[in-house]
Amino acid sequence: MLRANKARASKAKSPYARPPPRTSVERSIVATTVTTQASPVSSTEPIIPTVTGLHSEAAISVPPRSYVVSHGSLAQSVPLQPVYGTADTQTPVVQTLPTQPTVEPQLHIPTAGTTADSSGSFGCGVVFGDEWSVLAWPESWSQEIRRAITLLELVPIVIVKKKIVSDYIWIIGSSLIYWAQKYAQQRVNSNLGFESHRIIWHGIRGMVWSQLYPTIQKKLKNNNPPTILVIHCGGNDIGNPHSTLKGLQMYMKSTIVNISQLMPKTVIVWSHILPRSNWTLCLSNKDGENWRRINSALATFVVKKACGASIKYPDILIRHVSLFRKDGIHLSDLGNDIFVNSLRNALGLFLSTTDRFYPNTTTSQALSWSNLE
Known part of the structure; x- marks a missing residue:
């Protein structure tokens, strides 16, 4: 039966009954409670919102939040959780791992x-x-x-890691120096066994005397002057039809003077022009050997005027065919062996004694470093 004006007395206690409407203050308190429960709150000091005024809308004061990160949370990669900071909050101390002592030189x-x-x-x-x-x-x-x-x-x-070598020896010359370097690298050592000095080889195949000074100038752009400069050049100028023996001699001496002025502290060493069985620019081998007398003139000039030294190769003779290749110009392996060993012995002599001539003779021993200074 339907009742239009009276409700059942027990309906308010039914679980299905509609709850009574809430006031604005109660709605604000409930909303604040739900918000604070969503974030973890410090268990030591729970925050209770304060309500001012019963007939006005609630004014809730919420303390500022701070994010405190513990060392353990970083180690476990736990995401940051916002908590309400208090005045008694202490910053965790991060302990450093012990380090091993280092050994210094x-x-x-x-x-x-x-x-x-x-x-x-x-x-x-x-x-x-x-x-x-x-x-x-x-x-x-x-x-x-x-x-x-x-x-x-x-x-x-x-x-x-290694000893610094600041002293250099330059050996500059024609194709004979080029092939001597190849032989030294294969059989002996490109540095000829020297530890106190480093040898720099610079052999140019077909080199003539006019290329000597520009080559030295070019090398000095990126390098310091050497302690010793060995010059083995001029053989390809022997018999030049555009010059004479005297003219070539004067030209070579002027170049030596220019080199000594360019490198005043460098010892210039004249390496004698070797004999050949084929002088391409001469009419005959006899004529070529006659031009080769320029060796004695240049050796004396280098020693006396440029305070240099001289290397002679008495064991390399034209009659020893086995010392030369078939062209009669370049040295064979046996000839390169004598040539390289002579260079090594001469450089060792110049570095350790006051002698200026290699090999030593009764005449050259009279001209020593001390006598000429």
């Missing part, structure tokens, strides 16, 4: 004239093998300059 500091600045800097360091060496800063530099260089690391440390 022994430091050798020069005691004379070295003073450290406020940062403890004496100079720049270089490692030779397993030992340190220190190049002290100039005494004229102030502490501010030394400290700035030290802190900014403007001077790098150079690691040196």
Whole structure:
């Protein structure tokens, strides 16, 4: 039966009954409670929203949030969770892993004239093998300059595994030098066994005397002057129809003077022109041997005027056919063996003694380094 005006008395207690409407203050409190439960809150100090005024809309004050990241959460890659910060919150201390002690090379500091600045800097360091060496800063530099260089690391440390070789020997010449270098690389050593000096070979096949000075100028653009310069050139100019023996001699002497002025501290060594059985520019071999007398004139000039030295090859003679190739110009393996060994012995003599001539003779021994200076 339908009742139009009266409701059943027990309907309010039914589980299906509609709840009574809420006020605006109750709706605000419920909304705030739901929001705070969505984010984890510190269990020590729960935040309770405060309500001011019963007849006005609720004003809820929420403290500012802060994100605190613990070291353990980073290690476990846990995403950050917002929590309400408190005044008693402590920042976790991150513990560092123990490091193993490093072994440094022994430091050798020069005691004379070295003073450290406020940062403890004496100079720049270089490692030779397993030992340190220190190049002290100039005494004229102030502490501010030394400290700035030290802190900014403007001077790098150079690691040196091998001994630095700053002295060079240049051997420049025609195709005979070219093939001598090939032989030395295969049989002996391109450095001819020297450890204190490095040998630089520069052989140009078909080289004539006019190419000598430009070649040296070109090499000096990217290299320092050598300690010793061995010149083995001029054989391809013997018998030149555009010149005479005297004219060629004067031209070669003027070039030697220019080279000595270009490299005043370099010892110029004249390497004698070898004999040939085929002088292509001469009418006969006898004529070519006559031109080869220029050797004695150039050797004397280099030693006396340029303070140089001279290398002669008495064992290489034209009658020893086995020392030459079939063309009668270039040396065979046996001839290159004598030629390279003579170069090595002569350079060793010039570096260790005051002799200026190789091989030693009664005449050349009278002309020594000390006598000519």
